[in-house]
Amino acid sequence: xxxEGPYLSGDEVEKARRVAYLxxxxxxxxxxxxxxxxxxxWVEESDDNMRLFExxxxxxxxxxLKKWMAKLDSHKALEKFRARALSMxxxxxPILSILVTVAAASIIGLGIILLMRxxxxxxxxxxxxxxxxxxxxxxxxxxxxLTLDDGSTIILDSLHDGKIAVQGTAVVNKDGxxxxxxxxxxxxxxxxxxxxxxxxxxxxxxxxxxxGTRVWLNAASSIRYPAQFSGGERKVEVTGEAYFExxxxxxxxxxxxxxxxxxxxxxxxxxxxxxxxxxxxxTTLLEGxxxxxxxxxxxxxxxxxxxxxxxxxxxxxxxxxxTGEAIAWKNGxxxxxxxxxxxxxxxxxxxxxxxxxxxxxxxxxxxxxxSRDVPVSKLLHLLxxxxxxxxxxxxxxxxxxx
Numbered sequence: 449x450x451x452e453g454p455y456l457s458g459d460e461v462e463k464a465r466r467v468a469y470l471x472x473x474x475x476x477x478x479x480x481x482x483x484x485x486x487x488x489x490w491v492e493e494s495d496d497n498m499r500l501f502e503x504x505x506x507x508x509x510x511x512x513l514k515k516w517m518a519k520l521d522s523h524k525a526l527e528k529f530r531a532r533a534l535s536m537x538x539x540x541x542p543i544l545s546i547l548v549t550v551a552a553a554s555i556i557g558l559g560i561i562l563l564m565r566x567x568x569x570x571x572x573x574x575x576x577x578x579x580x581x582x583x584x585x586x587x588x589x590x591x592x593x594l595t596l597d598d599g600s601t602i603i604l605d606s607l608h609d610g611k612i613a614v615q616g617t618a619v620v621n622k623d624g625x626x627x628x629x630x631x632x633x634x635x636x637x638x639x640x641x642x643x644x645x646x647x648x649x650x651x652x653x654x655x656x657x658x659x660g661t662r663v664w665l666n667a668a669s670s671i672r673y674p675a676q677f678s679g680g681e682r683k684v685e686v687t688g689e690a691y692f693e694x695x696x697x698x699x700x701x702x703x704x705x706x707x708x709x710x711x712x713x714x715x716x717x718x719x720x721x722x723x724x725x726x727x728x729x730x731t732t733l734l735e736g737x738x739x740x741x742x743x744x745x746x747x748x749x750x751x752x753x754x755x756x757x758x759x760x761x762x763x764x765x766x767x768x769x770x771t772g773e774a775i776a777w778k779n780g781x782x783x784x785x786x787x788x789x790x791x792x793x794x795x796x797x798x799x800x801x802x803x804x805x806x807x808x809x810x811x812x813x814x815x816x817x818x819s820r821d822v823p824v825s826k827l828l829h830l831l832x833x834x835x836x837x838x839x840x841x842x843x844x845x846x847x848x849x850x
Contacts, residue, residue, distance in 0.1 A: 587822060588652060588800065589605075589650070590625035605651075609621075615675035625653060626655060628655075642672060642673070643673060643674075643675050646670040647688070652666055659682055661693065662692070669686070682697070685704075689721045690704075711738050713738045718736075728756040728759070734751060753769065777795075789837060792816075799820055801844070802844050809850060837849070
């Protein structure tokens with residue numbers, strides 16, 4: 449932008465013309481495979497492009513925009529838009545350049561973006577998941593059950609904060625979405641009292657063990673542990689997925705057992721994914737070092753690496769993994785990067801607590817970053833924007849179609 453205002457160069461007009469054509473083709477379902485790929489590439493160029501695309505293809509906005517467009521004097525509206533954009537450019541310069549380009553192109557007849565077909569019929573992305581309105585599947589929440597040494601079970605999400613149990617010499621306290629084991633008597637010569645924390649599908653929870661180690665449990669997961677640690681090691685057992693921030697203790701190493709895999713540390717931050725329906729048991733290291741082992745074989749992980757136990761029993765090492773993606777769930781996000789639809793839907797089903805049915809093959813891989821706080825319809829809508837997958841909802845079952 450310059451002092452004269454956000455006027456369009458020839459290249460900008462051409463780009464706007466092309467983007468307008470692609471989005472119109474997307475909404476009218478007339479794009480070729482190559483054009484679909486071109487539109488996908490533009491959408492994925494930036495977060496601003498993604499947000500703009502979502503706005504321009506949102507049914508709620510389309511009717512209002514069509515009515516507004518029908519009343520416009522194109523040239524006057526363009527000048528008014530430019531003037532408004534200039535007054536705002538210091539606050540929103542990055543997205544304004546795109547908005548000015550696309551909106552101006554629309555107004556002067558280059559952009560068919562806002563001129564959606566009036567007779568789209570009952571097919572299409574919004575109709576596929578429209579049935580969710582009023583009966584949408586909400587996101588998961590802080591839910592878990594604590595099984596004590598005597599076999600009794602406490603449903604944590606129904607309790608008030610405060611002391612909830614005494615296990616051996618350890619006092620168990622609930623504080624919001626976490627339980628804490630008092631560290632004052634963390635080490636004892638008494639027989640260990642074993643507890644188990646379990647999250648259902650649609651649940652997550654946080655626990656602070658007696659040694660100060662913090663563990664976050666993802667949905668459909670569990671951790672079994674002693675209420676107080678004793679002897680020469682701190683050993684816990686995990687199913688599902690958990691993120692650990694292990695309290696340092698060089699005298700008493702910390703060991704995680706996940707199926708046939710074992711992780712041994714002194715003090716470090718790492719994620720363990722050991723869901724039974726996944727192809728591998730994986731440990732991703734964020735800080736420190738861990739020894740990942742199984743069947744007498746072991747590998748030493750460095751930060752940014754992931755160790756995997758394959759179904760064959762072999763160990764594998766991935767270098768330079770996206771650690772942010774590995775613990776996105778712990779930070780309240782879904783982060784799907786080049787993810788096959790089956791893996792993506794498994795993760796979503798655990799959090800939203802739904803079943804999956806496939807009707808046809810979806811072979812594409814998908815990219816999506818979205819909050820885990822949104823209802824499932826938002827996630828499905830984002831995926832359907834690619835035009836490569838569609839969904840129908842039948843109660844608590846989501847049907848996946850190409």
